[in-house]
Amino acid sequence: MIILAADVGGTTCKLGVLSEDLDILHKWEIPTHTENDGDRILRDIYESFKKNASLKNYQLEDVKGIGLGVPGPVDFEKGTVNGAINLNWHGVKHVRDEFEKLSGKPVYIDNDANAATLGEKFKGAGQNEPDVVCITLGTGVGGGIIANNELVHGHNGSGGEIGHFKVDTKERFQCNCGRRGCLETVASATGVVNQTYYYYEELQFTTVLQEAIENKEVQAKMVFDAAKEGDEFATYIIRKVANHLAYAISVISVMTNPKYVIIGGGVSKAGQFLIQHIESVYKKMTFKPAIEGTKIVTAELGNDAGIIGAAGLIKQYVK
């Protein structure tokens, strides 16, 4: 048997054929057509699966199920998506029903951050442990929590929305969700930039970033690079970012006591440098038994986490 998987994004959809053990047999991409309320997206994905069956020599009869990761709030039980801005979907869309009708196969959907978390658990840095948390630091902050082998969805699908955990009690920066002070506003790529402008004004450090700050051209990577070169101000900012992440991880640790906390996304490319800072703060502030054996690690699957995790939904739920 094989599993088909799609990681649906606003620009492209990553598609894959995977074995039941979640090894990628084939993968490819198609453009996402978001015009007309994105009403072609699901059909395009299905047509591409069909077309590639003959190209890549697999049989649709052998498909055990189809997993989809989508960039929006998902009701896991109902298989619906309640609006996905990047796909131009508005209101409640019955994605599972639509795709099951197209394909005649069992379909499971989850949001992309949860799917990526499941991928890292099964085949990546999560080492197949039953308690794993993933924090993805990109333009925003995504997250997923797996406790006792199950993704935490919560009654309204907001379980694991770590990016909107309020850590900045001063509420300095506006979040995309409409609130202020979310982890996303201080620890994403945008958050690194937010903090750089804020503290430069407040503290008047001397820094190699001065020109970029004054021209409002700062990017997160510049701050990390400067910190690695020993720039005092940049290091100060990275410590601030790490403090917020450590606090969030500390709270999660006494809730589900994960074995692995996996840091992924573009910002995580700063790698060990960022993790060392997070770890040293985390160890000082966290309930001691919750630290025992918990490891903070970088994600291993990169862009493949999404399709591996989407296929993981079928491995986990279709018996």
Ligand SMILES: [Zn+2]
């Ligand atoms: Zn928020």
